[in-house]
Amino acid sequence: MDDISFTKRERREERKAVQVADRKSAAYQEKVQRVGLWAVVVVLVVGGVWYLSRGGGSSGQPGPVVPTVNQVTADDWTAGSADAPLMLVEYSDFQCPACGNYYTTVKKVTQDFSNQVHFVYRNFPLRTLHPNAEPAAWAAEAAGRQGKFWEMHDLLFERQSQWADNLNTKSTFHGYAVELGLDGNQFDSDYSSSAVRNKVATDVASGTVAKVPGTPTFFLNGQKVSPSPDYASFSTLINDALAAQK
Amino acid sequence: MPLLRKSSLLGYLFGLVALAGFFDATYLAIKHFEGLAPNCSILNGCEVVTTSSYSVIFGVPVALMGSVYYLTVLLLTVAYLDSPKRWKLDSAAVVVCFGLLATVWFVYLQLFVIHALCLYCMFSALTTTTLFLFIFFWWRHYRLLITV
Incomplete structure (x- = not known):
């Protein structure tokens, strides 16, 4: 009698223990699933962003060397003599009104001092302020591929007010290219x-590197x-620099 | 009471669509910051659309907003799958409704103002519309799916 009741209790306890273990493992499994779910999401998101930023599935190519402010590269657009004692680098934005103000002076100065100054033009479109500045830079570069960078550069500054607020600048720039005698399809x-x-x-x-x-x-x-955008300030600056070199 | 399988499956599908939208928008955002045009092989208006004056609102690129939007929806969905609380579903629904409004606006801009279509933007319109349909269905059948 005693023996039987003992065995019954024992069995009951054993059953209970098994149940607790079952419940524990179910909870454990659920926990693993939840952690797993978050882990998969984090890996997908982070991995995806990493892949895309590395240029995955894109037009991205290995970045070329970034030129510095006291160095001219073969890709730079330059005016004036390469052997000139002075080098003037301009970072400019075709849509910026101030750049438009400087344009005439800079052009005259670089022509008048072409033997003393090696002039370099680099694009620095302020995209957030001037939505058309970058397309304008592309247009100048595209014209440059057909040998007319400076012609397009001049035209863009001279007609800044005409295209600055345009919505479809691509067709406007295409028109400029054709006007300059460029191959329109090639330009596009x-x-x-x-x-x-x-x-x-x-x-x-x-x-950006030069902290412009x-x-x-x-x-x-x-x-x-x-310098101020007038001819006198520019020529004084250049003459002073030339005098300092002697 | 744990979720029924049907609701869970729907949730996973929903999350996948949000993830696809996230990758799409993030790709555009990265291209925007790199100053490169996205690769467009089928529709030929990508650079027109992604460089138009409408691609930036108050100095913030639209693509980045899209990226944050999809990530929010994705995280809410995963949080819901993790532990189903009604507010998570409701929040996701509200966010997706705003997403749908933005989508309608951007598709309108592309069709009638910019006159150019961008493949990635249209894909995003598709994902957001899908998310909206999901949410609509999910919301309406919430009780049915949760308590049986």
């Missing part, structure tokens, strides 16, 4: 090409200079 394909996009992006990166605060920013022989 260059305008959209990753080579042109990357060139502008490289210029921007160069300006705004546009236009000038560097004379690697030193940041801030």
Whole structure:
């Protein structure tokens, strides 16, 4: 009698223990599932962003060397003599009104001092302020592929007010290209090409490295200079720099 | 009471769609910050749309907003799958409704103002519409799915 009741209790306890263990393992499994779910989501999100930012499935190419303010690269657009004692680098934005103000002076100065100053133009479109500045830079670069960078550069500054608020600038710029006697189809394909996009992006990166605060920013022989947009300030600056070298 | 399988499956599908939208928007956002045009092989208006003056609102790129939006929906969904609370579903529904409104606006801009279509943007319109249909169904049948 005693024996039987003992066995019964024993059995009951055993059954209970098994139940607790079952419940524990079910809870454990649920926990594993929940942690697993979050882990999968985090891995997918982080991994996906990492893959995309590495240029996965994109037009991204290995970044070219970013030029510095006291160095001219083969990709740079330059005017004046390469052997000139001075080098003037401008970071500019085709849509920025101040850059438009400087344009005439800079053009005259670089022509008058073409033997003394090696002028370099780099794009620094302020995309958030000027939505058309970057497309304008692409247009100038695309024209440059057909040998007319400076012609497009001049046209863009001269007609800044005409295209600055345009919505479909691509067709406007196409019109300019045709006006300059460029091949329109070639211009369109260059305008959209990753080579042109990357060139502008490289210029921007160069300006960022140089800590360009705004546009236009000038560097004379690697030193940041801030002349007024009149001819006299520019020529004084250049004459002083030439005198200092002698 | 744990979720029924049917609701759970729906939740996972919903999360996958949100994830697809997230990758899409993030890709555009990254391209925006790199200053590169996205690869567009089928529709030829990507650079027109993604560089238009409508691609940035108050200095914030639209693509980045989209990226944050999809991530929010995704996280709410996963949180709901983790422990189903009504408020998570409701929040996701509200966010998706705003997403749908934004989508309608952007599709309108592409069709009638910019006159160019961007493949990635249209894909995003598709994912948000899908999310909305899901939410609509999920919401209406919430009781049916949860308590049987």
